[in-house]
Amino acid sequence: MSVSNSNKLAIALVTSLFFFWGFVHNLDPILIPHLRNAFSLTHLQASLVDSAVFIAYFLLAIPAGIIMKRYGYKAGILIGLCLFAVGCFLFIPAANQISYAYFLGALFVVACGLTILETAANPYVTILGEPSKATQRLNFAQSFNGLAAFIAPILGGKYILTEQPKSDTEIADMSEQVRIAYIQAETAAVKGPYIILGLIILVVAAVLFFTKLPDIKDDEGDGKVGFFHTLRHKNVKWGVIAQFFYVGAQVCILSFMVLYATEVAGIAPMAAAKYASFTGLAFMLGRFVGTFFMKYIQPLKLLTLYSIICIGLSFIVIYGSGQLTVYALIAVAFFMSIMFPTIFAVGVQGIGSDTKSASSLIVMSIVGGAILPPLLGLISDMTGNLQLGYWVPLICFVVVLLFALANKNITDQAGKTA
Template structure:
């Protein structure tokens, strides 16, 4: 075969890209189902807020602990193998919900969530750089933003699955539960626990089927090649990345961005209820749904804008707007502040994929793989900074707590400004 023919065969088609882009939808649904599970488990197991919050702790811990092993696995076996392994973990974790519900043990649910998060760590570590390679280098950032646009679509699907297939709509007050007989209480708690079985069984089977489909699909050899000969250089590559100020800057920006996103979404309902007297939790949840819709719209709009505006300039502009919007929510608590938070999600949309793409831009295969793992590990910022917001709220108010994401967006703005200045200097 001629060199031209070989290059033609190695060109990525639409199917490989479509299969990898679909992964962003799958993990978006898993992430936002956690918001439903917190409420469901709190009711089914009669948990304190702290114990119910362990749902997110198990998730973030899975991301943080498994991201680096995922990067090492990817260096050894390639992107495609890492994606398949991640989907297998995701599927197995979802299937574990069935025995966990049958046994009725909260800790087994947490283990299942940890397994799911471990699979998602593999998917995020591999799928983000994978998308940047499945096409021309000059459109890599725009392509990743387009792929990430399917993430909030999955998030909306996750919330809808929870609303219609997990939440029973049966709410019992403490007084009503106390008035029940022991058998009635047991039946009530059991039915609420079993509500998660069928949805997660279907999710697990779909995810495992998707893994099989990817396994059977031919991908370009240039992005599935193994790098076993380079495994001994891992420490050197890691050290090089951590000495690179531009890459460390991307890690910091990603840490604070994820903290801002998770913090705003986690406390939106509380902000609305605390600042808009008489608003029910169901009505307040409409603001969260509005944020997810704005987030999805922003992803598609941001991808389109990148045809005309350099990604780093767009990142800088959106970060500056979000500093203003979150400070407005601090200074003007109430309906206008809540609308400002909803609008904030539109401008958050391009931040994660753009920072990610800028972090791995122009790097060799080994640096891209380990760099992806380090960037995924920064998702722990969602746990750390959300806790900081809670502490600020406890000592002041939920409106004041929105100053934390304002500071986070300022860090992203600083990163974008610094990166733009470096590009300008290099062009001289």
């Protein structure tokens, strides 16, 4: 089955979107330590940055699926981009009001846009071409998400992070007027990057609006089957479970990288942002390398191997010391990089008219990114040891391994699942 020129253009345009939502997601590791310092937050309170983002995936995924069923993939993508831009612009009043709650609200609106965008774009890429290459195609598209994971911490660290942030004690010793001025200066630093990102997203939305994209029509049957009926497919059910735990692990690894490097390895915040960038680079390279390996190794076999490696590296992250632990975290990012697209592609594989519903449910399960990082933060606060919190991602990787083993007999042909 050859890919038409219109499909190639659609794949190229939609693939570019993976970069943009990857970019905004990977500003979170910069926002977390920055806002934690500005507002003197605990680990648990700082982790609410991720919760504000990923709770939107739980709340908006099914409405996003309904939008796609009624209006098609292109409409879903455009609506998602518009909400994405609005959320970016809300960082202006959030910074002006110097309120942590306002920042969480702005992030929630951004995430609502991302939910609709991802619910549309991920399955769209899998069906625009040969079914046998769907997993490889989605891994390639998600590689540009990895490119954003490399670039975002560099730019975020340069324009958002403070070179010499004040300690909690220093902030507490300030007079009320000086303290407010300091927090105002810290929060104002986030406005520029998000305004620019919002403007770029509006331009991208305009380009897509005037571009004709093929809309794949499914056989929707009688239209009366509910979203959760899709869980009758073994691969969908496992996909929902595995994606919940995987995204929780990914957020724990990427979003806490700067905090981990500073508190565990004693690295200065500005230098730690560079390590976060290296983590993004490893994540990006992992996806490109994984996409290449999938030409020769079945995706689920590669997922099995990578899951085992991540479990082993997690023990070093928990019980190691010094910079070795940071290098282990960077290596985890490399090997976990193929997990999201592989789980997603296998989860929606061969289910025909249930594809849009399955996409909604799997995106809905991204709420794991809202629930599991606070658990890491809570364990860290209770034990006084950030490293012990990384038992959370270790257990997540065990679940991903179980997903790979449970679906190992699934074929690469549409319509045939184990």
